[in-house]
Amino acid sequence: MFTTFKKAFNRVNSRPWLSKFFEPVSQTSRSPNPRQITEEADFYSMGGFHPVSLGDTFKFGTYKVMRKLGYGQYSTVWLARDSKAQRFVALKILRADCYSGSHDIFEREILSRLSNITEKSTHSGRHYVLPLLDQFQHEGPNGQHVCFVFDVLGHHLDFQTAKYEDGRLPVKAVRTIARQLLLGLDFLHRECRIIHTGIHGLQIAFLP
Numbered sequence: 492m493f494t495t496f497k498k499a500f501n502r503v504n505s506r507p508w509l510s511k512f513f514e515p516v517s518q519t520s521r522s523p524n525p526r527q528i529t530e531e532a533d534f535y536s537m538g539g540f541h542p543v544s545l546g547d548t549f550k551f552g553t554y555k556v557m558r559k560l561g562y563g564q565y566s567t568v569w570l571a572r573d574s575k576a577q578r579f580v581a582l583k584i585l586r587a588d589c590y591s592g593s594h595d596i597f598e599r600e601i602l603s604r605l606s607n608i609t610e611k612s613t614h615s616g617r618h619y620v621l622p623l624l625d626q627f628q629h630e631g632p633n634g635q636h637v638c639f640v641f642d643v644l645g646h647h648l649d650f651q652t653a654k655y656e657d658g659r660l661p662v663k664a665v666r667t668i669a670r671q672l673l674l675g676l677d678f679l680h681r682e683c684r685i686i687h688t689g690i691h692g693l694q695i696a697f698l699p
Contacts, residue, residue, distance in 0.1 A: 587634025
């Protein structure tokens, strides 16, 4: 999970006009595109996704699930309330077989390396790589799941472009995004020795 336009759009927590977005919604609420947030039922089998309901808590009650943000090949992502820091966070719950089965994704190792290097680095690109706030393991009916906690970001670019009549972002915003993207990638490659091979997903590998 990376942010390449962290400063182009303000953080969600500072946007009072987005408060409605954070209100709990029912699991049966309809979405304009349900396929984006509704995964196949057979993903919730042994070794697969962890079944989550609104109001569930994780890490001894620290994180309370408010609503669903989405899912991918290896995880589901939820908007949660951090009871200790009193803020919203994004809770990412990996499939149980990511670290105890057939999927070797190495996401935990990569994120830990990023965190360690970011603390010591002065590279300006470090500001455009989403920091890992917390990580823990959760035992569920389908196995043990590795969980990550991140900042909550704004909407995706398709949502942002829809605000404009021509469906295009202003040139100034595009330049800012492009600059931050390149700085973030340079930081990953030059200092973290990590190659990011895909913009749309966590497809990265370590360099020797």
